[in-house]
Amino acid sequence: RKEVEQDPGPFNVPEGATVAFNCTYSNSASQSFFWYRQDCRKEPKLLMSVYSSGNEDGRFTAQLNRASQYISLLIRDSKLSDSATYLCVVNPAGSNTGKLIFGQGTTLQVKP
Amino acid sequence: DGGITQSPKYLFRKEGQNVTLSCEQNLNHDAMYWYRQDPGQGLRLIYYSQIVNDFQKGDIAEGYSVSREKKESFPLTVTSAQKNPTAFYLCASRRLLRAYNSPLHFGNGTRLTVT
Numbered sequence: 001r002k003e004v005e006q007d008p009g010p011f012n013v014p015e016g017a018t019v020a021f022n023c024t025y026s027n028s029a030s031q032s033f034f035w036y037r038q039d040c041r042k043e044p045k046l047l048m049s050v051y052s053s054g055n056e057d058g059r060f061t062a063q064l065n066r067a068s069q070y071i072s073l074l075i076r077d078s079k080l081s082d083s084a085t086y087l088c089v090v091n092p093a094g095s096n097t098g099k100l101i102f103g104q105g106t107t108l109q110v111k112p
Numbered sequence: 113d114g115g116i117t118q119s120p121k122y123l124f125r126k127e128g129q130n131v132t133l134s135c136e137q138n139l140n141h142d143a144m145y146w147y148r149q150d151p152g153q154g155l156r157l158i159y160y161s162q163i164v165n166d167f168q169k170g171d172i173a174e175g176y177s178v179s180r181e182k183k184e185s186f187p188l189t190v191t192s193a194q195k196n197p198t199a200f201y202l203c204a205s206r207r208l209l210r211a212y213n214s215p216l217h218f219g220n221g222t223r224l225t226v227t
Contacts, residue, residue: 032213043202043218044155087154089216099170100216104154 001026004090006103014111017078021106023088024070033071035062036087038105044087048073078110114139118203118219125197125226133188133222135203142208144186145216148172149200158201161186162208190224197226 005024013019025033033050048055050062050071061074075082088103116137125131137144143162147155157170161180175194180186186205190197200223204216 034215041200041223043221044216045218046215049213049215091213099157099160102155 003027003092003101004088004103006086006088006106008104008106010107010109012109012111013078015078015080017110018074018076019078019108020072020074021086021088021108022070022072023090023103023106024068025088025090025101026069027090027092028066028069030069030090030092032091033062033064034089034091034100035071035073036089038085038087040084047086075108078108080110080112083108083110116203116205116217116219118201118222120222121220123222123224125224127226128192129226130192131190131197131224131226133190133201133203133224135186135188135219136184137186137203137205137217137219138184139205139217140183140207141205141217142183143206144180145204145206146170146176146178146186146188147202147204149202155202158188190226197224199224 003026035047036044037047038044048062050064054063059076063072085105085107087105090101119134145160146158149155156172158176159178161167167178167180177189202221203219206214206216
């Protein structure tokens with residue numbers, strides 16, 4: 001089993017739709033989690049850190065479910081500009097080395 | 113503004129030549145990382161460093177070398193021993209104080225093509 005797993009997609013949704021991605025992780029003691037957005041041929045950019053209580057930033061909501069060992073990203077009212085690959089990143093337990101673990105990414109395509 | 117600078121953006125080399133990719137940060141981050149990304153693939157860790165004059169191998173270190181002589185700088189050399197060097201190379205950094213909630217900051221990448 002991979003340490004961090006994501007459905008690669010692509011998720012094809014119409015503008016205005018709500019879409020959700022999950023990311024599962026294998027290390028139950030993992031400490032922190034992040035969602036990054038990566039546009040084609042560009043560097044990843046931090047979208048959200050994921051806190052235990054969940055957090056929201058405009059149309060984006062991130063949740064953590066420690067019991068089932070997954071994090072989720074919900075995008076409401078999808079825009080064409082949301083089309084990108086979304087990377088899930090996990091900081092494993094005891095990793096002060098900062099060896100963060102990346103998922104393969106989920107591709108979102110928002111259609112007009 | 114603080115950030116990470118990678119240069120050059122595009123690099124072309126002949127097979128058999130070593131090439132060095134530059135990465136500089138002015139974020140005062142302790143840790144620096146090199147990742148490789150192939151088309152349609154995720155990021156794979158090549159090397160990382162938590163402190164000056166120290167670094168550790170990542171998952172795909174063979175054919176690569178690094179140095180960390182200054183906190184701000186973490187150059188990556190792609191040697192002729194690397195069998196498939198053509199890829200997108202990303203440098204990143206993060207602070208280690210309260211590392212559990214410290215995200216990675218990325219440079220804008222170097223696209224290396226070896227023919």
